[in-house]
Amino acid sequence: MSKVKFGDIVKDVKNNVDRNNNPYEFYVAGDHMDSEDLNIRRRGKFATDDVGPAFTRIFKTGQVLYGSRRTYLKKVAVADFDGICANTTFVFESKDPAVFEQSLLPFLMLSEGFTSWSIAHSKGSTNPYVLFSDLASYEFDLPYLAEQKVLAEKLWAAYEVKQSYLKMIAATEEMVKAQFIEMFGGGNWPQTTLGEVGSFTRGGGFQKSDFVEHGIPCIHYGQIHTKFGPFITSHITEISSDLEPKTKFASKGDLVIAITSEDTEGSCKSTAWLGDYPVAVGGHAAIYKHSMNPLYMSFFFKSALFNHAKIEYVHGTKVFEIKPDDIAKILVPCPPMSLQNHFSAIAEQADKSISELRKSVDAIDKVIKSLINENL
Secondary structure: OEEEEHHHHEEEOOOEOOHHHOOOOEEEOHHHOOOOOOOOOOOEEOOOOOOOOOEEEEEOOOOEEEEOEOHHHOOEEEOOOOEEEEOOEEEEEEOOOOOOOHHHHHHHOOOHHHHHHHHHOOEOOOOOEOOHHHHHOOEEEEOOHHHHHHHHHHHHHHHHHHHHHHHHHHHHHHHHHHHHHHHHOOOOOOEEEHHHHEEEEEOOOOOHHHEEOOOEEEEOHHHHHHOOOOEEOOOOEEEOHHHHHHOOEEOOOOEEEEOEEOOOOOOOEEEEEOOOOOEEEOOOEEEEEEOOOHHHHHHHHHOHHHHHHHHHHOEOOOOEEOOHHHHOOOEEEOOOHHHHHHHHHHHHHHHHHHHHHHHHHHHHHHHHHHHHHHHO
16 A cells, blocks of 8 residues: 555546537437436437536546536546546546556545545635645555456446345336326326415425524425425424524425426426424425325326426526415326225335335445545
């Protein structure tokens, strides 16, 4: 094991394409990469998209892409195709495979040490960025090559097991969505507007300074996008009790709906509150009190039936919004409560399976992070 600097063993590859004579079909933007996900799951096409002039950097299969903006997001991905990225995305490869194993590179970049260094040396406040010269100075203990290869094999094996569990989670979620459409999407049930079966109330406007360690249980709209599934039974954050007089509360069975998002699919994302106590709801969200089964309604808001209907009401450019008064105009199928309850039982059983799978994912994540941080 020897002490090395990142720039001594890793090359910042800067090969640019002539956009007027571009042989590449695909490009990768920052939002095509997910936090701590080494796979590129989305991509854009030059033939159909309006691609900005910054997209000139060539990457090849096997090279590692790194988002240099907001590096706390840990956007590290291994390319499995050739393409183009913006000049704000670094393209990395090992300078010498006889010294540093290329397959270990993405895990090195996910280590606590590398991430902390990258964040500490980022510049700017609104959209912080890091330079390669700063990353090049990062110093760490590099195991011998034989040890690197063994470590990389262990890490990739664990990562693949994690991916298999994530695929099972996705398949289970899709199964429940398909079951919903099969039971309720055929036009066999009477319909009425969402406004006729319930009413909407906007949440309160919370500021960053309103959040405290001990106060009123709270849900804000960002958590609906990132933390919760079809239904929730416990809160994550709390706000000052001083805000109670002007706070809007969701009760058991209510839906909490995010009415804004950075994409049209995300606007009007919902989750059913099934906790046994009232929970405060933050700004950019609405509370929907209704007379239907809460899980049935939660999946309705996630279904193609709703997503197709809401498009005419979504407005905005960079941030998309749908007003509660407009949501109320959308039609919802009204099957018998017995059928709604039957679907709810299916959804709850699926959620139990997903919860167990997520525990396995979390356990594997701990193993991966332990291997990385103990050896790199």
